[in-house]
Amino acid sequence: MASPIRVTVWNEFRHEKVHEKVMKVYPEGIHGAIAQHLRHQDGLVVRTATLDEPEHGLTEEVLAETDVLTWWGHMAHREVKDEVVDRVYQRVLDGMGLIVLHSGHFSKIFKRLMGTTCDLKWREANEKERLWVVEPGHPIAEGIGEYIEIPHTEMYGERFDIPAPDTLVFVSWFEGGEVFRSGCCYRRNKGRIFYFRPGHETHPIYYQPEVLRVITNAVRWAALSPEAPKPVFGHHPNPLEEIKPI
C-alpha cells in the first residue's frame, strides 16, 4: 500500500480575524475549510499552519514531514519572513509539492519560484467566472465537466506575468470581458507547483465541490515519490583516462 500523502494547508489567517464578513464565510479560517475537505479524502494526512504561529508554523520539522503544501495569503505577504521563504523554497526544489491559491500569486514564495512579478489585473464586481478545461487528459482535471462555473467572484485578468506554464489546464472566462490562465502546472527541480486561481475571502468558493476536487487532484499530482532520482551537482571527476591537457 502506498504511504499517505502528508499535506500542510497554510493560510495567512488575518482577514478571518478582522473582517466580520470573512468570519461568517470561513469561521474556521480558509485553511479550516480546505483542510476539512482534504481530511475526508483517502490517503491524505492533513495539518494546518498559519502566519501568526511561531515560524509561521513552517519549521524545519513541519516541512520535512510535508509532501505537499497549499498556500493562501493576501494582505500580509510582506510579513512572511525571508528565512521561512528560503526554507520553503529549498523544500520545493527538493521535491515538496506546492499548490498556490488565488491571491497567493503575489506571495514571496510564488514570485521567487517563478522569477517574474506575477502581477495581473483585478476587479471586485461579484461577476461570474467559468474555468474551461483546456487539457482534459491531465490528472488535475479529473472529475470535472467541461468547465467549473463560479457564480460570484473577484476577476483576475491577463496579462498575468508568469512564465508560460509547463502545462496549462484551465483558462478562465469572466463576465466583464477578461480571460485568465487559471490552472498552471510547473516543475522546478524536483518540485511540482500548481497555481489555481479560484478562491476569495468573502466568497464561499472553498466550499464548492469542483474547486475542492481540483485542489485534491492537485495534491495527488504534486506529491513526489520517495523513489524520485536524486540529482547530483558540482565537480564530477574525469572518467576517461585518455583526456589529457591540450
Place this chain on the structure above:
Amino acid sequence: MASPIRVTVWNEFRHEKVHEKVMKVYPEGIHGAIAQHLRHQDGLVVRTATLDEPEHGLTEEVLAETDVLTWWGHMAHREVKDEVVDRVYQRVLDGMGLIVLHSGHFSKIFKRLMGTTCDLKWREANEKERLWVVEPGHPIAEGIGEYIEIPHTEMYGERFDIPAPDTLVFVSWFEGGEVFRSGCCYRRNKGRIFYFRPGHETHPIYYQPEVLRVITNAVRWAALSPEAPKPVFGHHPNPLEEIKPI
C-alpha cells in the same frame, strides 16, 4: 481500491521468427519479455497482440478493454493496416495511453500522432548509451539513478524530427558522438503518449531492470482516469438572449 490498469503489449513479432540471433535473445518474442515483467507489477492486467494475428490482435473489443498500449515494430511498419491505425489513433485521442518503443518511432501510428516524419540518424556499432534524467521530478523517472547505462546498443541521433515534447524526461549520450531526446511525453486530446528509445531486437535491453522500470512507470503515467472530463465539440447553442443579428 483503484481498478487495475489493462495493458496490451503489441509487437510486430517478425524478427524473432526469421533471425536465429533474435530468437535466442527473445525466445518468447519482445512482447513476451515486456509482458512477463509487467505481469509481476501490482495493479496491472496484461495481454499481448502481434502483427500476424487477425486485425493485428487489435480489434475494437481489445482496444476498448485497453487502458495503455505499448508498441514495438521495425521491419513491417507498412504492413500495419490503415484501418487498424485509424482505430488505435481514435482510441488514443479518446484517452488510451500509448508507449512507443525504440524503432516504433517510424510506426504509422506514431507518425500520425506527431504530424512529422519522426526520422533520425542511426548506426549499429554496439556502442554505449547513457540516458540522463533531465526532469527528476517526473513520475516516469521514479526509481532511476542519475542515468541509465546501456552497455551495447544501436545509436539513434539528432536531429530527431518530432514536435518539441511537452515534457522531456531523458536525453541520451552515445559513445560515438551523438545525443538524442530519448524519453518524450506528449498529450494528444485525452491520450498520453510516451516515446522511449531503448530496445533492439538483438540486444537484451528489455531484460534490463531500469529499462523495464521506466516502461512500468510510463504505463502508470499514461493510464487515464475514467473520471477524466469528456470534451464536447460541434455546434454550441446561444446561451445569451441578448445576442442578436447585427
Place this chain on the structure above:
Amino acid sequence: MASPIRVTVWNEFRHEKVHEKVMKVYPEGIHGAIAQHLRHQDGLVVRTATLDEPEHGLTEEVLAETDVLTWWGHMAHREVKDEVVDRVYQRVLDGMGLIVLHSGHFSKIFKRLMGTTCDLKWREANEKERLWVVEPGHPIAEGIGEYIEIPHTEMYGERFDIPAPDTLVFVSWFEGGEVFRSGCCYRRNKGRIFYFRPGHETHPIYYQPEVLRVITNAVRWAALSPEAPKPVFGHHPNPLEEIKPI
C-alpha cells in the same frame, strides 16, 4: 539587404462565388483582401492561389517559390487533393511557413501537421470577441494593444483539440461565455506554423487593421532564413574505430 519574403495567399474561394452576402463583404475574395494588405508591406512579394485553379494553384513551382503560405478554407476542405496536401506538408517540414486562418483549423493540412482532430465548439451569434495578448514579448503581437476587439463574430470555444502550442500568444474571450486559444505557434521540423482564429466569410474581419497587422507579423515570424541548418537523417557511419562487435 534581406531578400523579400514571398507569400502565397491561398483561399478556398467558394463562399464568395455562391453567397451574395459574402460577395458583398469580399468582392475580390478573402484572398484578395488579405493579399491587398500584404502587398503594401515592406519586403513582401505576394501572390494568390485558390482551390479551383489547376492543382489548386499550388504546383511544385509555386511552392518552391513560396516562403510563407496563408490558408483559408471552410466548405470544401474535402476537395483539396491529397497529393497537394502531401506537397504542402513536405514544404512546411522543409521550412515553408504556414499561417492557418479561422475555419482552416479543419483543413487537411492543419490536421495532418497537428496529429489531432482540431475540433472545437462554434456558434454563429454575431457576438463580441476579445483576443487578449498573453505573450507580449512575442513578435507576432507587435503593434497590438492589450487586446484586439472584434465587435461581431462567430464563436469558437474550447475544448480546441490541438497539441499544446509551443507558444500561446492570444487567448479569446467571447460574449456568450467561452474562451479559445486563438493565436498558437508551432514548429514542425524546420517549418513555423501559426494558427490565428479571426476571420469569417460574412464579417469584414480581414479589413480590421489589428487583424491584418497580426497576419503580417506572423508572415515575418514564419519566414525561414535560407541559412537555416539542414538536418541529415538516416544511416550515420561509425566515427570511432574502437567500437567493435561485442
Place this chain on the structure above:
Amino acid sequence: MASPIRVTVWNEFRHEKVHEKVMKVYPEGIHGAIAQHLRHQDGLVVRTATLDEPEHGLTEEVLAETDVLTWWGHMAHREVKDEVVDRVYQRVLDGMGLIVLHSGHFSKIFKRLMGTTCDLKWREANEKERLWVVEPGHPIAEGIGEYIEIPHTEMYGERFDIPAPDTLVFVSWFEGGEVFRSGCCYRRNKGRIFYFRPGHETHPIYYQPEVLRVITNAVRWAALSPEAPKPVFGHHPNPLEEIKPI
C-alpha cells in the same frame, strides 16, 4: 529602415587581470573579443561594461539605452550588487534581451529570472564538446551546420537545474559521457532570455566563428520591437453596469 540594436557586452573582467594564461587568450578581455565581433555585424551598436566600473557600468542610463545585454561572469558573482541586479531584472521584464554565457549560469541575475538554483555538473578536462541543433527552424541556429564542435572545453553536465526551456535549441555531447541542454530560450514578461553554454576563460572559444554566429543570432532574436504591447496591471474598473453586489 529598422533602428540599430544597441548591445551592451558585460563581463566580470577579473580572470583576465589576474591569470596570465587568461590574459594571453583574451588580451582585451572576454568582453573585448565578443564586442569586437558584434561591432562588425550590420545593424548593431555595441558598448561594453565590466564589474569594476562604477555601478558595474550598468547605470540606469546605460540600461535604458540597451536593447540586449550579454553577460559573462564566474569568480565574482557575489560582488555584483543587489541594486544593480534589481535594475537589470526590471529591464529584462520590461523587454531588454539577455544573453547569459557559460559560467553566467550561476549569476544572480540568471538565478533570479529562472527561480531555480541553476546548478550543474562540471569538470575541466579539455574534452571535446558537440552542440547538436535540435530545433533547426529556430533563428538562433541560422548559419550553423548539424552541430558545433568545440575541440577542448570544460564539461557542463546534466542535471542542469533550470525550468524546462520554452525552446531548446542545442543539446551538448561531451567526450567524457555527459549531455547538457546548452542553448535554452525563455520569455519572462516582455524579455527574451537565451542561455548559451560555450565559453571559458582559458579556451579561445569566443573566437570560434560558429559560437560568435550563435551569439549574434541570439542578439537579433532577443531584441524587442518598440511596438511590443505594453501590459497593464492592477485595478481594472468594471465595464459592465449590470454587475451588482450579490
